[in-house]
Amino acid sequence: xxxxxxxxxxxxVFRMERARLIAGLARIVRDVGRAExxxxxALVVALDRWPTSGIPDNPAAWLMATAKRRAIDAxxxxxxxxxxxxxxxxxxxxxxxxxxxxxxxxxxxxxGDERLSLIFAACHPVLSTDARVALTLRLIGGLTTDEIARAxxxxxxxxxxxxxxxxxxxxxxxxxxxxxxxxxRDARLASVLEVVYLIFNEGYAASAxxxxxRPQLCTEAMRLGRILARLAPDDPEVHGLLALMEIQSSRxxxxxxxxxxxxxxxxxxxxxxxxxxxxxxxxALERVRALGGEDGAYAxxxxxxxxxxxxxxxxxxxxxMIAGLYDRLLAVLPSPVVALNRAVAHAMAFGPETGLALxxxxxxxxxxxxxxxxxxxxxxxxxxxxxxxxxxxxxxxxAELSGNESERAFLLGRTRECGTS
Numbered sequence: 001x002x003x004x005x006x007x008x009x010x011x012x013v014f015r016m017e018r019a020r021l022i023a024g025l026a027r028i029v030r031d032v033g034r035a036e037x038x039x040x041x042a043l044v045v046a047l048d049r050w051p052t053s054g055i056p057d058n059p060a061a062w063l064m065a066t067a068k069r070r071a072i073d074a075x076x077x078x079x080x081x082x083x084x085x086x087x088x089x090x091x092x093x094x095x096x097x098x099x100x101x102x103x104x105x106x107x108x109x110x111x112g113d114e115r116l117s118l119i120f121a122a123c124h125p126v127l128s129t130d131a132r133v134a135l136t137l138r139l140i141g142g143l144t145t146d147e148i149a150r151a152x153x154x155x156x157x158x159x160x161x162x163x164x165x166x167x168x169x170x171x172x173x174x175x176x177x178x179x180x181x182x183x184x185r186d187a188r189l190a191s192v193l194e195v196v197y198l199i200f201n202e203g204y205a206a207s208a209x210x211x212x213x214r215p216q217l218c219t220e221a222m223r224l225g226r227i228l229a230r231l232a233p234d235d236p237e238v239h240g241l242l243a244l245m246e247i248q249s250s251r252x253x254x255x256x257x258x259x260x261x262x263x264x265x266x267x268x269x270x271x272x273x274x275x276x277x278x279x280x281x282x283x284a285l286e287r288v289r290a291l292g293g294e295d296g297a298y299a300x301x302x303x304x305x306x307x308x309x310x311x312x313x314x315x316x317x318x319x320x321m322i323a324g325l326y327d328r329l330l331a332v333l334p335s336p337v338v339a340l341n342r343a344v345a346h347a348m349a350f351g352p353e354t355g356l357a358l359x360x361x362x363x364x365x366x367x368x369x370x371x372x373x374x375x376x377x378x379x380x381x382x383x384x385x386x387x388x389x390x391x392x393x394x395x396x397x398x399a400e401l402s403g404n405e406s407e408r409a410f411l412l413g414r415t416r417e418c419g420t421s
Contacts (some may be wrong), residue, residue: 006050013059014043019140020060023118026068032121032139042067073201092230114229117178120222122191126173131166132195138163140227141199141220147186158324175325193241193298196224200245204252218249221376229284236293241304243284247309250277262300262410266314278309297333300325319349336365337373344377352384372401376411390416 014021018039019154025035042063056062122135133152147158180188203217225242232238254272257263285306289297304325311317326342339362347355359378368374379394392415399411 003051008045009049009055019115023115027170031171038070041070049074110190117258119192121175122186123179123195127166131162134162135166181186221349236288236291237296239287239296240296240299241303243281246277246281247305248338260406300329323349336367347381352381355381370401372398388418
């Protein structure tokens with residue numbers, strides 16, 4: 001077999017199976033960093049051997065078996081070293097023997113899909129939110145530290161250190177690489193979904209930098225969502241989040257104009273919306289309904305996105321339905337940002353003065369102080385109410401507060417809609 005062909009096959013299989021390999025190995029060695037090293041070592045062995053021995057019938061199982069053997073070898077070397085220094089007692093020796101026997105007994109096991117346990121570990125509450133996001137993208141998404149750094153406008157060194165610290169924290173906390181049960185599972189799943197949604201949102205509406213969107217992050221988040229939907233098929237919120245991401249992503253290609261400046265729902269070319277993603281999102285929403293989870297936070301947000309997806313023109317948007325959905329969402333997810341979005345929906349459904357009254361009620365919310373979308377919403381309501389001079393001031397304020405250059409250009413464009421003062 002040609003070396004190049006064997007190498008391509010090995011690298012492709014490794015890329016597809018990497019997360020599964022690390023997950024299976026982490027459950028054995030109880031150290032996600034070491035598991036990652038063992039998986040990489042197995043690839044190196046495959047690159048060396050497959051060109052001469054041929055590609056095995058089950059390449060993924062071959063990689064796992066090779067990695068497990070290396071884990072056994074490492075345990076045996078450690079035991080021999082300890083013996084040489086007379087630092088090992090009979091109890092510890094028996095414990096290590098049983099560890100090795102357990103690994104050897106699993107050599108012929110079917111790999112199984114253990115990625116869910118790895119996702120739960122990467123999103124463990126012992127880690128900070130930033131660490132969970134970075135580790136999830138590294139272990140499950142397969143992104144390099146450089147790719148993660150570029151996506152979040154950070155330095156590669158910072159991301160690398162964050163990932164290393166996260167691995168050490170998991171090791172120090174003695175995390176079990178398994179899916180928790182009962183109430184702990186529900187709480188941890190909420191953390192998992194939160195991390196995936198944070199990744200998606202940073203791609204869909206970048207908080208800083210020159211680009212308004214980062215499609216790679218949206219793609220990775222959707223891939224994680226699809227993995228979760230396969231591994232937790234009976235959880236409605238998993239399907240709700242997937243539906244939300246699929247439908248929102250359908251608009252990515254139409255969200256920016258030729259100059260890179262964001263376009264509002266009112267000005268987007270809806271013929272460019274991805275109908276395949278919309279239909280996939282609708283299918284996920286149907287799954288939510290079948291599971292009786294329509295009032296979940298992600299399910300309600302997906303239903304909101306679906307309202308926009310069903311409208312062939314902006315004028316066809318059912319704003320009263322959207323306002324009602326936001327009323328329900330605020331009840332299950334009380335947050336200042338949801339309240340702000342609810343104000344926007346009510347302004348569109350019942351008039352700008354209604355929206356302005358709702359904004360006034362949010363003026364004392366600390367989380368909305370210095371929040372560009374709050375000032376932008378006020379500007380939009382004022383402009384719709386014919387109060388152009390006040391609207392211009394609000395849009396200028398929003399532009400000052402924005403940390404994203406494309407968004408800032410969009411907001412300055414809105415000031416021009418208000419005319420001169």
